[in-house]
Amino acid sequence: xxxxxxxxxKEIVGAENFSDSLIDLIAYAKDASEYRHRPDAAxxxxxxxxxxxxLKLANQEKFTIVPRGAGTSLAGLAVPERGGLIMDMGRMxxxxxxxxxDRLVVVxxxxxxxxxxxxxxxxGFSFPPDPASGSVCTLGGNVATNAGGxxxxxxxxxxxxxxxxxxxxxxxxxxxxxxxxxxxSSGYDMTRLFVGSEGTLGVITEITLKINPKPPLLSTAMAMxxxxxxxxxxxxQIMHSGILPCALEIVDQQTLKAINQNTPLxxxxxxxxxxxETDGYTREETEYQIDKVVEIFQRNRASMIRRADNRxxxxxxxxxxxxxxxxxxxxxxxxFVEDLAVPMSKVPEMLRAISDLAKKYNLVIPTVGHAGDxxxxxxxxxxxxxxxxxxxxxxxxxxxxxxxxxxxxxLTGEHGIGLAKARFMGMEHDAKSMxxxxxxxxxxxxxxxxxxxxxxxxxx
Amino acid sequence: xxxxxxxxxxxxxxxxxxxxxxxxxxxxxxxxxxKRPAFNARGKMLVLKEVxxxxxxxxxxxxETLFQCTTCAACANNCPSGVNxxxxxxxxxxxxxxxxxxxxxxxxMNQVLxxxxxxxxxxxxxxxxxxxxxxxxxxxxxxxxGSYREEEATEETLALLxxxxxxxxxxDEACCSxxxxxxxYTIQKxxxxxxxxxILATGCRTVLTGCPYCFRTFNEKPEYADLKKQRIDVVHIxxxxxxxxxxxxxxKKVTYHDPCDLGRHAGIxxxxxxxxQKIASNFVELPSNRANALCCGAGGGVRGAYAANSIAMARRxxxxxxxxxxxxxxxxxxxxxxxxxxxxxxxxxFKIYTTAQFINHLLEEA
Numbered sequence: 001x002x003x004x005x006x007x008x009x010k011e012i013v014g015a016e017n018f019s020d021s022l023i024d025l026i027a028y029a030k031d032a033s034e035y036r037h038r039p040d041a042a043x044x045x046x047x048x049x050x051x052x053x054x055l056k057l058a059n060q061e062k063f064t065i066v067p068r069g070a071g072t073s074l075a076g077l078a079v080p081e082r083g084g085l086i087m088d089m090g091r092m093x094x095x096x097x098x099x100x101x102d103r104l105v106v107v108x109x110x111x112x113x114x115x116x117x118x119x120x121x122x123x124g125f126s127f128p129p130d131p132a133s134g135s136v137c138t139l140g141g142n143v144a145t146n147a148g149g150x151x152x153x154x155x156x157x158x159x160x161x162x163x164x165x166x167x168x169x170x171x172x173x174x175x176x177x178x179x180x181x182x183x184x185s186s187g188y189d190m191t192r193l194f195v196g197s198e199g200t201l202g203v204i205t206e207i208t209l210k211i212n213p214k215p216p217l218l219s220t221a222m223a224m225x226x227x228x229x230x231x232x233x234x235x236x237q238i239m240h241s242g243i244l245p246c247a248l249e250i251v252d253q254q255t256l257k258a259i260n261q262n263t264p265l266x267x268x269x270x271x272x273x274x275x276x277e278t279d280g281y282t283r284e285e286t287e288y289q290i291d292k293v294v295e296i297f298q299r300n301r302a303s304m305i306r307r308a309d310n311r312x313x314x315x316x317x318x319x320x321x322x323x324x325x326x327x328x329x330x331x332x333x334x335x336f337v338e339d340l341a342v343p344m345s346k347v348p349e350m351l352r353a354i355s356d357l358a359k360k361y362n363l364v365i366p367t368v369g370h371a372g373d374x375x376x377x378x379x380x381x382x383x384x385x386x387x388x389x390x391x392x393x394x395x396x397x398x399x400x401x402x403x404x405x406x407x408x409x410x411l412t413g414e415h416g417i418g419l420a421k422a423r424f425m426g427m428e429h430d431a432k433s434m435x436x437x438x439x440x441x442x443x444x445x446x447x448x449x450x451x452x453x454x455x456x457x458x459x460x
Numbered sequence: 461x462x463x464x465x466x467x468x469x470x471x472x473x474x475x476x477x478x479x480x481x482x483x484x485x486x487x488x489x490x491x492x493x494x495k496r497p498a499f500n501a502r503g504k505m506l507v508l509k510e511v512x513x514x515x516x517x518x519x520x521x522x523x524e525t526l527f528q529c530t531t532c533a534a535c536a537n538n539c540p541s542g543v544n545x546x547x548x549x550x551x552x553x554x555x556x557x558x559x560x561x562x563x564x565x566x567x568x569m570n571q572v573l574x575x576x577x578x579x580x581x582x583x584x585x586x587x588x589x590x591x592x593x594x595x596x597x598x599x600x601x602x603x604x605x606g607s608y609r610e611e612e613a614t615e616e617t618l619a620l621l622x623x624x625x626x627x628x629x630x631x632d633e634a635c636c637s638x639x640x641x642x643x644x645y646t647i648q649k650x651x652x653x654x655x656x657x658x659i660l661a662t663g664c665r666t667v668l669t670g671c672p673y674c675f676r677t678f679n680e681k682p683e684y685a686d687l688k689k690q691r692i693d694v695v696h697i698x699x700x701x702x703x704x705x706x707x708x709x710x711x712k713k714v715t716y717h718d719p720c721d722l723g724r725h726a727g728i729x730x731x732x733x734x735x736x737q738k739i740a741s742n743f744v745e746l747p748s749n750r751a752n753a754l755c756c757g758a759g760g761g762v763r764g765a766y767a768a769n770s771i772a773m774a775r776r777x778x779x780x781x782x783x784x785x786x787x788x789x790x791x792x793x794x795x796x797x798x799x800x801x802x803x804x805x806x807x808x809x810f811k812i813y814t815t816a817q818f819i820n821h822l823l824e825e826a
Contacts, residue, residue: 023525024496026510027503032481044495071497072482090495114486135486326540333476
């Protein structure tokens with residue numbers, strides 16, 4: 001990036017919102033994935049007009065722009081693979097409107113998920129997806145990745161809540177999509193097109209989200225299964241029983257072993273633990289639901305079932321699930337947190353396949369997941385300084401996704417494609433789909449300045 | 461080419477173990493006010509990974525991030541991978557100083573402590589109108605901030621000890637100089653010796669410290685191991701007060717700021733609360749408290765080196781005090797009192813005291 005361009009960038013955002021210091025270039029070279037590439041410079045725009053001027057300049061000067069939220073992507077969405085400019089949206093962090101009457105909020109993209117949650121909580125409302133990185137991730141990032149979380153089975157993911165967007169397009173022009181109405185059948189759904197677009201079509205500068213009333217009461221139950229097939233059957237029976245738990249999580253045997261090796265928790269190393277939570281407005285309501293869930297646990301030969309009488313006990317039941325990431329992060333230097341989803345009935349088969357792959361490639365792959373929506377997170381921990389080990393990890397990943405697709409699954413439930421899964425896109429999407437996706441990309445971004453290299457939008 | 465640094469020898473595994481999840485963004489006070497990822501723990505660990513790999517030298521270009529850390533340990537406390545960031549930062553600062561690269565404010569503090577017995581380079585400690593260096597059961601060790609910047613708080617703490625008829629003495633103290641270890645330098649042996657000699661000369665059984673940092677230095681640094689050998693306990697004033705019944709009450713709404721050095725670093729959360737709840741029935745916690753408490757922004761040399769950011773961090777903490785509508789903010793660290801008081805806006809009507817100072821006020825009014 002030449003000096004004149006950098007000077008122009010400074011003029012647009014002000015010197016205090018521009019940097020090409022080494023420390024910033026290094027910090028922006030990485031997100032939470034294993035990919036790494038330094039940008040040439042970084043900016044922190046504070047107004048939509050600045051975003052527009054930046055894009056206009058980039059389009060003229062043909063440098064690339066990677067919009068970035070909190071950089072918690074596990075798939076390399078925010079890594080500037082080809083250098084260029086990082087556009088950190090973190091300083092556009094205002095909640096512009098909380099409108100309980102119309103059941104919506106309007107926010108800037110840099111608002112942190114947890115900060116919105118804190119503001120909505122006193123009203124008894126929430127934006128439900130609840131991603132695991134909620135304490136830090138931004139709403140712009142949530143929209144750009146179509147983020148999900150543990151409540152997906154009952155409350156859906158980000159896409160189910162985005163009503164309208166303001167987007168700055170590659171040439172610096174503005175587009176407003178959607179409406180403030182709960183319903184609309186008006187025209188193509190341009191809003192949905194941007195949800196999950198990973199910064200490849202435009203830069204989101206304002207988000208209108210539908211918000212949900214948040215049931216204040218929860219009931220929690222946990223069950224252990226000596227046989228994975230029993231757990232799988234229980235999941236499937238719960239999900240067609242008419243009861244919709246707000247969380248139904250699974251923790252596999254490898255995870256339990258990893259937890260026991262790294263903590264004093266001393267959990268039984270059964271083949272699977274299921275954890276269910278039901279929500280509602282009265283105790284009767286939540287207990288009625290959890291009773292049904294427990295019945296199904298019993299019917300499917302759960303070796304141990306525990307119910308929480310209060311929140312403190314519930315926290316204890318959640319320990320295994322909530323400890324998992326920390327434990328996995330400590331096993332080795334590097335980790336791939338995978339993010340596949342399969343039809344719910346295929347969860348046990350998928351878990352078996354993961355376990356077989358781990359044996360075949362001599363890897364440790366503990367798996368946790370949102371069983372209620374078939375979204376599993378096998379976590380491959382490895383030592384990135386050993387090329388041979390890295391190679392085995394890559395082979396195992398490729399085979400993993402072949403299996404996922406064979407089972408009718410998807411490459412990603414909630415983390416996005418980014419760099420990590422770009423090479424598998426053709427496995428899931430047929431040639432026509434890829435052709436049209438690439439066509440859409442060219443239509444919006446003819447000079448390919450917006451987050452290039454992601455989602456396999458160039459090949460073919 | 462890999463380059464060897466002492467920090468890498470000690471902490472290589474920990475630095476590599478940072479999985480870049482970015483969860484430290486939620487709690488880092490420096491990131492909180494700057495929104496600049498290069499400043500939070502993930503950014504620092506990414507920089508150090510490049511240093512360890514030999515891709516970049518450990519030079520002046522890195523000062524702004526590696527020296528801009530209050531060592532508050534909020535990141536370490538929330539790190540899923542268990543990376544002890546403050547210890548790594550302290551260690552890498554030593555490598556940098558060794559290579560001749562350091563923030564000028566830190567260079568200055570080290571120079572001052574080479575000749576002066578306190579961090580401000582001021583002439584000898586004030587005597588607080590008391591006979592010093594006498595034989596007594598307790599030594600009250602004031603610390604630099606309490607001696608030279610927050611004298612009022614200290615006077616009232618001493619008055620409170622008098623009221624309780626505690627047999628204590630002050631000594632001609634020198635800076636504990638533990639702070640130098642955080643800034644990349646080493647503890648001043650002559651100051652250590654001065655303190656040890658004068659403490660031992662009093663024949664005391666217990667050292668009471670007004671400063672949580674001195675408390676940690678005496679308890680943790682091997683240079684002060686003689687205290688333990690001589691069976692002298694080092695107790696922070698908050699621990700000492702928690703067993704006393706003062707027989708006064710306030711109806712004011714009182715809240716409490718956990719100093720990082722007392723809380724996250726020393727695990728002392730309950731004693732101050734025990735004391736406060738005895739004197740204030742209308743006690744309210746700050747939104748972030750105990751292990752999750754926001755740092756006041758003064759630690760790790762940041763107040764001296766990055767004053768504007770230090771004040772901005774303090775203002776964030778004060779906004780929490782305002783949010784709970786407290787009349788009085790108590791804390792147990794003179795350095796926190798100092799920074800928070802400097803940052804307080806005129807419109808913010810609440811008062812800031814150390815707990816001991818506030819109790820003495822109440823007793824005076826009673």
